[in-house]
Amino acid sequence: MNRAVIIGGGLAGAAAAARLGSGALLLEREAGAHDKICGEFLSGEAGAMLAGLGFDLARLGGAPIDRMRLHSGQRTVDVRLPFVATGISRRVLDAALLEHAEGQGADVRRGVTVRHLADGRAVTSDGELGGSLLLATGKHEMRGMKRDTAGTISGLIGFKMFFRAPAIAARIGSAVEVTLFEGGYAGLQPVEGGRVNLCLLVEAGRLQAEGGGWQGLFAALLAEPGLARLAEAEALLAKPLTISGVPYGFLARPDAGDDLWRLGDQAAVIPSFCGDGMAMALHGGALAGSMVAAGANAAQFQAQLRRDTARQVRLATRLQRFAMHPAGRFALLAGLGAVPAAMALLARWTRVVAPAPLPVAG
Template sequence: MSAPDALVIGAGPAGAGAAIGLARAGAKTLLLERSRETGDALCGGFLSWRSLARLEALGIDAQALGGQTVRRVRLFAGTRSSETMLPEAAMGVSRWRLDSALQAAAVRAGAGLERGVHATGLDDGTVQTRDGAKLNAPSIFLAAGKHGFRGFAREPAAWQRDDPVMGLRLRLPPGASLDRLVGDAVELHLFDRGYAGLVRQEDGSTNLCLAVHKSRLDAVGGAPEALLRRLGEQNARLGERLIFADWSAAIDAIGHVPYGWRSGVTTPGLFRLGDQAGVIPSLAGEGMGIALASADAAVAAWRHGGANAAPEYQARLAARMTRPFALANLIWRIGESRRSAAPMVAIAGLAPPLVRWMSRTTRLPGD
């Protein structure tokens, strides 16, 4: 490929989504991904009806993803539980399946995809890579995910600094008993300093994904399996599901998730997308939805104003994030507190419209 018009760093939902839009708009686009093969990123795997519509607009047949239909949200805290129908059908799907479909669509649209390219720095239209190469383009789309990128440090919110949040994930094997328990729900089990989400995925397995403060892991000696077993003992309904765990399977972990961080600042030529623009707490927010929406907004801005449109795009995106982030932060704080989680679940059970309002208000406005 001759010199690209746009370089996209990271082929997750934000980067692959942007590459599709850019290539469709006629830009010579090169998508750089550090992994040699598409992995199964640690994620809850819940896609709302809005994200499904966005995927369709990107040329991805959501039904062909083969995910499990999700119609309700079930909340648990202590002995309390509640269940609410979602406004529309959603989906549980693995990140391997979703990212593979998005990357294939980007290539079909005409973008180049180079794997095994680890960007290590960015400087005025130049991307440096780990193997020493320098790549130039007038517009760079930074979509490298939730962790900091050199020169783009991020501070987590004050309440996380002393006790950072980490993510854990275990896939529970397919089985009729677990299917009956979880069914067509996304389940959120709230506990002291964290939550566990469960949703069934395309291969019949159930994705169990936790966001939990590190102090909980430290309290059991640092072993994720010990923490899951402890949580199962302390939270009966979660314990009923963990009976089906295969404890020989890997438990994935990521550290320091900077929930609540967002930035509206950038320089001309640099569009920051997805988790590189803001990391919404996943208990109530939908990071993949924001990733796809940011890609869409960045491409629209680029089409309109080229590389110079980046600062205005970034400021507008940050403004759109204000209300969803404020609400998602609040729900996360309430949900992870021993005192307030059970009352929240009780109120949710009494007021389904409130749950539906929250599920709408934690999405980007105009989405």
């Protein structure tokens, strides 16, 4: 089997490495565990995919989440989720999955940056490496390999902050609370260690209207009933993590002439609102691992991954556009209030479910 060189040690890269074991060399530019901007809502499907990789999620002490509370202005709908999700920080989860991949025999090298790709080789801060190249750099583009993001929703700005907030944690219980507001939405949920994660996306126009920065935006959002009590909470990061230019709705096209394997956010970007990006990254990583081992090529993999994810990405992107619109927000709350069971359907339609694993070459 051709050695796989995996570029990026997020969930997609680590899942591929865990599946390939000693057939994988993984390069991650960060030298140690680090925070990432993410709502940190790990869906039930993602939990099942981790179990399929032999990974023990329970030992990380995440917070179980089995309800969603949707707020818009003074209105709230509380629905049961059709699965039990886990609130777990990416700092803990990603580092643990990389360790697991190492335990499976993968060669994991941290603190190594891939600078560019040339003639089927990865040019790194540590020399040149060849093999099947699996690109799993998440939101970070590789020089010369930029995704074509035409037609995606890419104008949102993301912020994430951890809080110590016992009163809020007690109110939230085992729910993820989503607040839809003018120009964006925010997710608030428990993670391990008794902390609460606030992660939000906002349109540039709304951010500018609130002074262009976190302080003004955060102060304005405290007027939302779902977020009001954060005023009393203790912020745990010196400043929020931020992100911009995420191309929601992006789907990589299979190209018979391309021998680069694109995984995770490099292959498909599902709106954060659905909380399934991690499952898609894990699925793509595990699928790539199986298909490399079975001797498939990059175009076959990309076509399979697109079949597994395109419907979910397209539906979730439509839902995100809908929820960002005032009439859409109203309709969403009214609809879920009247028919709570619709939540299960929406969740099912936007989830990626792993097909049966492919046979691994002996």
